[in-house]
Amino acid sequence: MRINHPTIDNDVVRPTHVEVDLTRLTDNFNAIKEHVSPAKMMPVLKANAYGHGLVEIAKHMQKIGADYIGVAVLEEGILLRKSGITLPILVMGGILGNQVPHFLKYDLTMTASSIQSLNQINTAAGHLQIQAKVHLKIDTGMERIGVHDYNAESFLESAMKSPHVFMEGIFSHFASSDAADLTHARLQLSRFQKVLTCFDDIKKDLPPMIHMANSGAILQLPEATFNMVRPGILLYGVYPTGESKHTIRVHPALTWKSRVVYFKIIRPNRPVGYGSKWQTDHPVHAVTIPVGYGDGYFRSMSHKAQVLIRGKKYPVIGTISMDQIVANIEQDSAYSDDEVILIGELDGQRISCENLADWAGTIPYEILTNINTRVPRIYVK
Ligand SMILES: *Cc1c(COP(=O)(O)O)cnc(C)c1O
Numbered sequence: 001m002r003i004n005h006p007t008i009d010n011d012v013v014r015p016t017h018v019e020v021d022l023t024r025l026t027d028n029f030n031a032i033k034e035h036v037s038p039a040k041m042m043p044v045l046k047a048n049a050y051g052h053g054l055v056e057i058a059k060h061m062q063k064i065g066a067d068y069i070g071v072a073v074l075e076e077g078i079l080l081r082k083s084g085i086t087l088p089i090l091v092m093g094g095i096l097g098n099q100v101p102h103f104l105k106y107d108l109t110m111t112a113s114s115i116q117s118l119n120q121i122n123t124a125a126g127h128l129q130i131q132a133k134v135h136l137k138i139d140t141g142m143e144r145i146g147v148h149d150y151n152a153e154s155f156l157e158s159a160m161k162s163p164h165v166f167m168e169g170i171f172s173h174f175a176s177s178d179a180a181d182l183t184h185a186r187l188q189l190s191r192f193q194k195v196l197t198c199f200d201d202i203k204k205d206l207p208p209m210i211h212m213a214n215s216g217a218i219l220q221l222p223e224a225t226f227n228m229v230r231p232g233i234l235l236y237g238v239y240p241t242g243e244s245k246h247t248i249r250v251h252p253a254l255t256w257k258s259r260v261v262y263f264k265i266i267r268p269n270r271p272v273g274y275g276s277k278w279q280t281d282h283p284v285h286a287v288t289i290p291v292g293y294g295d296g297y298f299r300s301m302s303h304k305a306q307v308l309i310r311g312k313k314y315p316v317i318g319t320i321s322m323d324q325i326v327a328n329i330e331q332d333s334a335y336s337d338d339e340v341i342l343i344g345e346l347d348g349q350r351i352s353c354e355n356l357a358d359w360a361g362t363i364p365y366e367i368l369t370n371i372n373t374r375v376p377r378i379y380v381k
Contacts, residue, residue, distance in 0.1 A: 016290055017378055022060050035218065039225045042229065044070040045058055048050045048369065049236075052253065052254055054189050081196050098126075118162055118165060126163070135209065138172045142172075146187045149191040161228070180244075185224075189212065195201075215235075217236065234250055253368055254344075257342065260309070260334050261290050267304065272286070275319050277319055285334070289325050292322045298360040301356060303319075306355070315328050342349065343356060
């Protein structure tokens with residue numbers, strides 16, 4: 001068991017913490033790998049590895065045979081290098097010219113999403129007399145970053161003419177590969193395939209790494225596998241949407257726990273929480289739990305959320321505070337120190353991050369990535 005928190009050691013763990021099951025992560029990784037084999041695996045570890053802890057998850061991925069790591073921003077890549085990660089790392093977001101020397105210093109692979117950024121990379125690498133590792137980003141229908149498929153040819157030619165650019169990869173990203181209706185995803189895929197034929201036309205070899213599939217496409221569009229895939233949420237054991245087909249079995253690696261710190265009886269006419277929005281018409285037993293929106297337990301779940309105590313689900317009452325919530329256990333009993341499951345499974349009962357997403361009016365991705373650094377992460381096998 002290892003605890004990853006700046007101020008907490010093994011003896012004084014905050015009762016509110018996240019447990020990450022590394023064995024489950026391995027199982028999910030292997031299930032995806034088997035499904036896409038022989039394609040390479042680029043686990044996506046952006047946003048603190050979807051809340052699971054960037055550095056620890058990267059170390060684990062390196063140990064279990066990931067081929068590449070994908071992150072969103074430069075700082076994530078630098079942190080991984082400073083933590084001793086030696087796998088190749090692709091920073092998938094857009095980059096600014098003044099960041100290029102940092103990418104080169106830390107041996108991070110850059111996403112080139114315009115001819116201008118290619119030129120900046122080529123110049124900076126030229127000063128150092130090295131070749132920069134670059135993946136070209138093609139925009140096939142997401143309209144965030146990348147050169148449009150219909151302008152790709154001159155982009156590819158510029159890359160080939162840049163002596164200090166090593167075109168290691170080319171990629172694109174799906175907007176709706178996790179939907180029931182795959183019309184747009186198929187259109188994006190065909191646009192990307194057409195871009196790849198440009199290499200034939202100009203009689204050049206394809207770059208060694210070609211990738212497009214996120215979790216939705218891994219599940220639903222095997223023809224988008226190419227020779228590498230970029231699983232994010234699926235790796236953590238969560239399906240991207242309720243609509244997408246579950247062609248691979250995965251299980252959540254994250255459990256979010258806390259403990260009862262207070263028990264009391266609430267009488268009628270004694271409203272609970274900020275704004276006094278909830279009150280009872282008969283005396284009820286209630287417990288207070290030290291978690292709140294200051295940890296990423298969204299305030300928008302107020303009057304909807306449930307927690308699991310002693311194998312039973314109970315409603316959270318009153319408005320969710322920054323650091324505390326109250327649960328109504330009616331006439332049941334509970335004691336200080338009783339375990340409370342916020343996300344997870346116990347005795348056949350389960351509260352999923354999909355449940356929290358529904359209560360908060362968002363998607364599981366936002367629930368996971370918002371469990372913030374005040375919550376210690378514990379790694380179990
Ligand atoms: C976030 C991201 C992924 C992973 O997406 P999931 O839906 O979590 O699998 C893959 N590729 C890019 C470019 C991303 O930004």
